[in-house]
Amino acid sequence: MTPLPLTVIGGYLGAGKTTLINQILSANHGLRIMVLVNDFGSINIDASLLISASQDTLELSNGCVCCTMGADLFLAIGDVLDRKPRPDHIIIEASGIADPARIANVAQAEPELLYSGIVTVVDGLQFDALSRDPLVAAQFKDQIACAQVIAVSKAPLKEDLRQNLSELNQDATILPVDQLGIEQLLMTGQDPTQILQSSHPAYAKWSYSGDRSLGQTELTALLNSRPEPLYRLKGHMRGPDGTGFLVQVVGSSVEVHEIAQPPQTELIGIGLAARLTPETCDEWWAQGARDLAAHQTALQS
Known part of the structure; x- marks a missing residue:
């Protein structure tokens, strides 16, 4: 069976990950995308797109499904792999303090998954403060360093910000979040051996x-x-x-x-x-x- 691609969307607290998830779920891309989130608290789906809704699952008319992960990520992934029909792609929204690289490593442990990359959303307004905070900076920078795509939100992508991001991750594609298309999200062929482990304060x-x-x-x-x-x-x-x-x-x-x-x-x-x-x-x-x-x-x- 063809492995199921998995993309992780990461970024620090309040960066705008859920806004991006809303865009994915509402877009007319013709793909059956399964989105795993921590909770539905900020998910804002147009009622016209909803086919059905339960406590932990939203079924949408464009083929997408949004589901809460619960405490066991491997159990949630197993449920996705057992779905019929199987989705075309899995997207996991990492919480703001989670390590997107560690979550992405699930693709290494599950032979039916294909690592497709990490998208890190960066709040342009908070970049300077977070990158200088002695307790947060290491985790914040590692979330950026492990990404294949860096999506800047809430502020224009000025040259100085682009340069700062490039210094943290010279190989990533860097673009404003409103220019992030489905083709950037659904990356394929990434090497999971290159995933980093980030620092994580309490x-x-x-x-x-x-x-x-x-x-x-x-x-x-x-x-x-x-x-x-x-x-x-x-x-x-x-x-x-x-x-x-x-x-x-x-x-x-x-x-x-x-x-x-x-x-x-x-x-x-x-x-x-x-x-x-x-x-x-x-x-x-x-x-x-x-x-x-x-x-x-x-x-x-």
Whole structure:
């Protein structure tokens, strides 16, 4: 049987990997592409493309399938290989702190897979800060060094940025993410023996799930007062008047957009364990509730 090509999409926290996944799933490329993701939280699929949806699988009218990986990557790959009809290509979205090279090595261990390459998405706005951060830089640069394609997001691909990326990986194709076509994604014939292993510092995670609600002004103020080491934060927030909010925080960038009211507030955050603890986040979140209660009491008095 012909081996099934596998591509890994990597990149640091908030680089724009999910945006690229959305583009792949929505494109009219005529291929049966199986996309494995960590969760569906940020996947935004046009309802007209959906044939069916379950807790862990989206079936699309253009032949694509999006599925959550779960805890066992090899088990997920096995399920893909058993599908009938078998897809034309597998794309794995690595989490922002995952090692895309290690994930790509699954192609070496599974004889029915063909390593097709790593695409690393790089946030052009955050490149300087991340490449100079003593705790993050090694992992960030290794994610770039192991790629066959480097896709720059959120900033123009200026010559100085291109030069910096070339110094980290002189063999990769470098282009803006909006110019990344399906032909760059579906690379073939790469040598899996050249995959690198990246450095990986420890990370701390924080999450909240509950019925807390905030208006947009209060929510934005709370996000701007978050602990500085809380580098990435995303999720859905309930609003007090029937409107909800999509939260996207990356580094110094804070975005809050109106959405339909979610059933509950769900937020997940991450930062370096050497700088951040879940207890610090809990205190920040609790202090925000106390400040809001005090403000409302003052308005009523």
